[in-house]
Amino acid sequence: MTRLVVVGNGMAGARLVSEVRARDKDVQVTVFGAESWQPYNRVLLSNVVAGTMVPDQVRLLDPAWYADHDVTARLGVEVAAIDPEAKVVTTADGHAEPYDVLVLATGSEAVVPPVAGAERAVAFRTLDDCQEILAAASEARRAVVVGGGLLGIEAARGLAGRGLPVTLLHLAGHLMERQLDAEAGLVLGETLAGLGVVTRTGVVVEEILGGGVRLADGETVEADLVVLACGVRPVTGLAAAAGLEVARGVVVDDELRTSDPAIHAIGECAEHAGSVYGLVAPAWEQAAVVADLVTGADKGARYRGSRLVTRLKAKSVELAAMGETHVDEASDTSAEVVRFSHRARGTYRKLVIRDGRLVGAILLGETAAVGTLTQLFDRGGPLPGDRAGLLFPGLAGAAVADSPVRMPDAAKVCQCNNVTKGQIRACWESGARDVEAVAAATRATTGCGGCRDAVEGIVGWLCEQEGVSA
Structure with a gap:
């Protein structure tokens, strides 16, 4: 054995x-x-x-x-x-x-920056950290989150949702600089501002004090709670x-x-x-x-690497980034870049295309294109000639692959667990009539949770087609 x-x-x-x-x-x-x-x-x-x-x-x-x-x-x-x-x-x-x-x-493990007073802050990584943050937040009047990556933004949004004024401090010139370009980072910062998070980029934290954070230029940002989200x-x-x-x-x-x-x-x-x-x-x-x-179930099994799709899990902030998002358009003539920006509505969409295939994308703000573009990126298949239809599904007769009606059974709905629409359909046909039942059978929605709306839509559509209650 x-x-x-x-x-x-x-x-x-x-x-x-x-x-x-x-x-x-x-x-x-x-x-x-x-x-x-x-x-x-x-x-x-x-x-x-x-x-x-x-x-x-x-x-x-x-x-x-x-x-x-x-x-x-x-x-x-x-x-x-x-x-x-x-x-x-x-x-x-x-x-x-x-x-x-x-x-x-x-x-x-969480990276704790080598700054004086770091022991006064709470690193955000584990469930124990969560409980420590929540205990401190219940008595705090204002909070500072150090680190404007994925985890820092989620922590800042979570604390702001509890009614705490939050300042988000980030060393780089814009938020989530690994996944986003500068314009997307700017739009994201403006979206967070509308949700109660003040963003400061390009700042260096020099010391964590008993009542806040001292920056390298001598300024003090007051806070009763300091959360570190400086990477892992x-x-x-x-x-x-x-x-x-x-x-x-x-x-x-x-x-x-x-x-x-x-x-x-x-x-x-x-x-x-x-x-x-x-x-x-x-x-x-x-x-x-x-x-x-x-x-021994499959002795030929091999891991060949993964195509990453990053989803921000923060209430009222819709963001997905995948693949190659940073392109020097002045020197890189092999890349076709398609973008749309509407800062007043918190919307930014960018596609990076090489040889007629999607190799990267940023989708910020509510957009019906997320599912379609994720499928195209994941499969690496050829793109339709109508680039505008990719950014704005439904325009000029573009197919809306996110619609359960038109989504092919092979379309991947849950990226974390590799669950397709066809698997969800089969699960429904076997008696799963709600999201929880589908999750129990397929594990869809149990990863990042970003596919929950899509799964609900598919289950609801199937129930509607058959005239049964979800």
Whole structure:
């Protein structure tokens, strides 16, 4: 009997364990989680800060799941060392666990900038961090969030939604500079301003004080609560100490094996072909590959990398960014760029096209084009000649692929879980009459949650067609 040990019980580790059990009930599975919580959906923590969800609603597995599926889960237990020669992991409390296959799913840790007084702030990364932020927010009069990336924006929007005046401080010249160009960053900042978040870009935080933040130019921004969202770094110390190859992350091949063939790595701690992925969809794709290999369900399974679609999960802010979004149009003549900007309405749309195929896009503000463009980007298929119809579905007779009527069954609705419209239709035909039932059967909506409206639309349309109640 294969002894599988998983180090890390977050979104990648928990998914791997469930994928293994779905394929094989005989593999002996032991999982260690440094956090004492049941595995939870880290992507939805901003909803907990905003108060639109409670911790129980972001849980990935029911507490009884482990016993029901014969999985040994040691929560709140940190693995301190790996002995690759003996094939044993040792925990901080001295327990030794042997393995035949070891999977590292240690994830990432929050980056805390080396500024004076950093201990006075709260890093936003875990459910414990959420609870600390919420406790402080209940008594605070104003808040500062340091970091204008995805997580920082979600934290700032969540706190503003609780009625706190929020100032968002960002070192770069515009928000989400990795995913957005300067104009999109500007439009996003203006959208946030309308929701109670004041954005300051191009500023350097020099010290965190008891009552706020001091900037490099000497200015003090007052705050009772300071939240750090300055990025994350892969947790690789355990792997490095065991002699595994480590670069930015734990280096893996297409089988997600490390430099030791008995050890795999998945999720945010893994580096594949030079890329470390910080989103949930790649982690879950990797978990499926390793589950196939460990159980023998598909010995030919390989991971070839992921095409990333970033979705901002903040109430009243619609944003999707994918692929290549930064193009030097003055020098790069091979790229065709199509854009539309309407700052007064908080709308910005940009397509980057090469050889007649979509290689990048930014979609900010309410737009019916998100589903269509995500499908075109994901498939890499040829684009229609009417570029305006891509940005404005419905104009000049353009097909609206987001409409459940016209969306092909092969269209991918849930990017995180690779669920198509056809799968949702089949699920509905088997008796699933609401989103929760579809989610239980397909896992659609259980990742970033960005596809929930689309799934609701498809289920509603199917019910309407058949004259049944949703």
